[in-house]
Amino acid sequence: MPRRTPIRALAAALAVTALGAGAEVRADPLPDIPANPGGPIPSLPTDALVPAFEAAPAASRPLDHPLVPQHPFLSPNGTSSMHNDAYSTDAYDVSGPLGRDLTVTSRSYGVRECATMTFDSKGRIVALCGGVEGFTMMLIHPETLEPISELAMPGRDATSGRNPLTDICGGTYFFLDGQDQAFATTTTSEIWKVRQAADGDLAKVRSWPLAGHLDDDDCLVAVAPDWQGRVWFFSQHGTVGTLDRRTGRVATIELRKGEDIVNSVSTDETGGVYAVSTHANYRLDADRRGRPRVTWRRTYDRGTTQKPGMLSRGSGTSPTLLGRRWVAIADNAEPRSAVVVYDRRTGARHCRVPVLARGASATENSLVAAGRSFIIENNYGYAGPQSTMFGRSTTPGVSRVLLRRDGCRVAWTSRETAPTSVPKASHGNGLLYVYTKPPREDGVDAWYLTAIDIRSGKTAWSRLTGTGTQWNNHYASIYLGPDGTAYVATMAGLVRVADGRS
Template sequence: MSRSPARRRGVPRRPLAAALLSALALTTAAVPAEAQSVAAAATAYTPVPPHNPYAGPDGTATMHGDTGSSDTTLLAGPGTGTLSSERLALASACPTVLVGSDGYPVILCTPIFGQVPTVHLLDPDDGSSLATLKLTKGSLLGGVYAYLDNKDRLVVADGSRNLLRVAHSKNADGDWKLAIDQSLSLASVIPEGDAVTGLSPDWQGRVWFATGNGVVGTADDRTGTVRALTLPAGERVANSISTAPQGTAVTTTHATYLLTAGADGTPKISWRQAYDRGQARKPGLLSWGSGSTPTFFGPTTGTDYVGIVDNADTTVRLKVYRTSTGAEVCSVPVLRAAGGPGSENSPVGAGSSVFVAGTYGYPYPAVPDGAGDSVPASADFAGGLTRVDVRADGTGCTEVWDNTLRSAAVPKLSTADGTLHTVVRDPLIPGTKGTSLLDPYRYVQIDPETGTVKRSKQVGIGSLFDTLQMAGTIAPDGTYLQGTVTGVLRITAG
């Protein structure tokens, strides 16, 4: 089957995108007002973290878009025309949806029956599964946070404590196949019973990883070198990690760290900032502590700051730190309009702006071992979406807007179309906050300037369409791919 030139090229690198944005800015007088508005919105949310040379295309190489976990993309989502949606039924929860430079989606799913992590290669034209590969089963969150490297290989840690690179190719018969291209054991530093939660490459080509029990390390599968340190006792890592030229950010159930590595790859702590973790795990969160994968963002380098959301009891706060020193820039209350003090989602960060989506009360079907009971035992799904900007002089932060939208996924900000893309979960009974097995789900495009919904499309009704606070991805052709508890949604416009 032939592929379009755009698919063969894959995702543009940042210099090209920057040049296109500059060209748009210089020619605004010759384009319609709507196009000028899109161009202005796009330039308002830059820069984003720099391209990591050891990762795949920016915007589609990691669950959170890039190794800085900005949850941004250089690609425009479904454009003008009638929105349509289809569900790819895989009988699996599919939290990791990535797209390589060749345009082929690579997804990591956990089947409902057996729960053995399975890699799927999808056809970019219709979303059908071209090939599958089963991995060794691990913990609930083990293997969720995979990424694509600069050769479009899926980098993932399996349940046997092996670091794998999974490649896709065609065999002699012209059929696609998935196979393990490289494998490196991490068992020398990860005790039996522990498992990798998050991993990400650094700018030297090493793979950083963090385990549920607080082991943080580097692995170089070019040399076989594995080095690690263990964070203080009792600190767990329940979300992924993020990398930038300055170092690796890890948020545990107690604190946020920036780590660097010595010449031999041994990690060392550059700074540590504790946060308010509250009295217990909350309903709608998967651990007792921050639900954030730390987000690199900033107006100068794209990685000037690191942002997380804490787990304070009454009102949660966005915490922003200087990447260079760990000094706190601000601690701002968020999600007040919705009244739900909690977020399991990574903040979206671009330029000086941060967007926080609330998950308090979201009905997860299961939580990881050791997560503890929630207090209260349950709650209505509050939702909420807040935008906060760091002040131009870096002396603090200001809330820009705060609303009650109930995002059921991690929003993704397109710097190409100046839009936040996500799926919301509407209540079965309008005006209420309860959830049911018959709730409707809508794909929405949100104006980041105001927080209002510009466009929406119902994608389904009922639990088969539950997006379970998983991150969506925009493919090179503008298709929005969103994991659900039973497969993947493909949302297009035409």
Template sequence: MSHFPGRRRTTRWRPVGALLAALVLSCAGSASAASPAGYGPTPPHNPYAGPDGTATMHGDTGSSDTTPWAGPGAGTLASSRTALASACPTVLIGSDGYPVALCTPIFGQVPTVHLLDPEDNSSLTTLSLTKGSLLGGVYAYIDHQDRLVVADGSRSLLRVGHHRDSEGDWRLTVDRRLSLASVIPEDDAVTGLAPDWKGRVWFATGGGVVGTADDSTGTVKTLRLPAGERVANSISTAPEGTAVTTTHATYLLDTEDGTPRIVWRTAYDRGSARKPGLLSWGSGSTPTFFGPGTGTEYVTIVDNADSAAHLKVYRTADGSDVCSVPVLRAAGGPGSENSPVGAGRSVFVAGTYGYPYPAVPEGAGTSVPASADFAGGLSRVDVRADGTGCSLVWDNALRSAAVPKLSTADGLLHTVVRDPLIPGTRGTSLLDPFRYVQIDPANGQITRSGKVGVGSLFDTLQMAGTITEDGAFLQGTVTGVLRITAQ
């Protein structure tokens, strides 16, 4: 189903060497849309993950939400939708160029892996996983051998590979499996996972179990975080350690023998209740590593304070405060379920207050108020050059309906916005129009946009998009995957 005139056919991806070369697009400095390399550096490449920008929902294991690839360029924008009758929050791509989507069907809600054709996004083959919690299996990553690494409802760590048989047909197979059932209670599930720099898989459960798993030896070691603290988002890894944000605090953990150890813990204001448009009572952030030197000097989240949402920036070395800056004030919606975008000294925060999620995870708590109009909002905060604090650069009321991605190649933010059915209002309806937009990070203004669809079939549900090497923007929706290109 096309919503822009025309659609180009994409070419096959270039060799891995071209991927590696394009990663060298970072240097420190002030942000400028005219100088894309000013937005950097990004976190260092994890040798046990796939290509930066496409290996995780948030681009890399540091969760920077950046990509080294440019989005749709000059020409007529075109959009097509692959209908999968599923919500597809995770669309990842390995070094071979084949997109792998992790989706939850509308009927049955059994997590399903789809291997997509890189030419047109059609589903080449599928693999059903064991059903678990609402957020269980949402977060996954592509490893250095192009396998999807995911934890399923059986509390098992899986590496799912895609292979061609002797007749040339594709199939998805579980190439490796490790049970985590001995360390994860039956009523718990893995929420987030990411590799460290030694190849171990770090994981965190909704109930607050953090662990490492070596599926080559079968070794699993864990640490339970304080009682009452839940993990509702994914985790992030950097050479310095693993960042985990619970419903009460942000942690940096490391290990010598595989047993997780707390390096530091910093509490934040979680507010008096869950807010509408958030999926837990606390921060909605997957913690983001960023910084102007190594790309990981800082860790940032957004808190859940009652009257305002604050961007919290901590020093990775010791957890000390760099700043706490109120954000999303122009939109009037004090809340964000999205991971911040971080590159160099700049952080971008998209608001989700009031977003009409069709369901929330079990145990999320009552929303106060029960509902609200979708406020949206987008803010940019820069850490000062001397690291002594932060400044709000701009703040607007743009209503991003997805996690924005910053391209260090074209110097633009890419996302999908949800416009009100009645211009000038803030309510949402089943007939809202959705637009793909490119945003100038220097001032927060939309520089280019195009309609992708109208109505709930196109709801991007605050999910993250992925930019391919040849400039296509792939965006999951509640019913499948959008492919936005230029010709």
């Protein structure tokens, strides 16, 4: 009998937890996922009990939007990072799937989730994939999803006490430059430069050790280049630094005591670097010697507690830039979270709009800059994979906030339930893609790629990916490839959804 991966034991433990709490639930049969990856993500008999496709294909209605300038030290917009570009728009110019004769394919990588994916100059996927033991950089074929090459990154520290399901230290974020070179943080507080050989093999060609600039209990979280080519790095406990890749020179500053960084960052052509801590929204710039400095700092309402669905008490968003002027985050206010928009030149607050459900609102994923609006997804109630087992799900809600000269207003709120996906917009066809899991009384755990009309907020269509815990995306992002194909990383591998060729 082949050795099994931890997903079966994990799901069993979660089931015991739920039953011990007095929940009367029926578990779907759990698949065996081989430790050696390969083949599709295992399906369940319960796939036949739920609709495979709902609604109808959508018509393409491109959406006008402000220009996102191409960063000179990143690969083309839409391909360079988890949030697509330097502005972290989570939006694409390419048209994603319209729902016509959709094909769904998948590949299992064992219990390994590729949370951050980019696309190289040949359209191949470059992904940083994490499991219980650590992280692996993978080069993946965009159609077959077969790994072309893999590079093992430093493993997790088993003595750290960090939960691997919520640990963001080294391995969550990286960026790809225009030469197909990846720059990634590691669990050992290094930045690795990873290059592709002619045959596709991945190799570390340089590293910059940064542990000496951090406290012993700290770790690297985010990394991004500014428009001058400096690499900025951010630690969980608030160390902000710049790295000169040519000389290796490092300069750092500390944010205020007690402020953590738990998300990615954004940069713009004026030299600004934007980050949100658990207390405040920041703009930072480098001085003439390349040292980081705080240009402005604006506190926000961080609430009174860490809400279910959040990895910290505070904003769960990376700063999202729109046009030449705006930067937006979501706060952690009660009874409702709000979308907050600032003038990124001065830090002046332009508007603050409460969104989502009263007493049950939270987002651990960044806002989407769609057209002249920001879209937010509700993650309230997600406390881990157990929250979406046995037919259960989280609080519904996806809202669009329109940006106006005199403020902002909520345009619509969808009742779709998307537990943890990083949603993505297609300006090429006017659709928003979310990864949904509707609650079901029969205990079946059905996961769908769902398309929502950005203008109206109406659901265009939903396509089943599969049933069972193995299809849970657990905070991973949705991506659109250069040809418009959609990809969703799950706890057991990668899913590809594309329109038929007819």
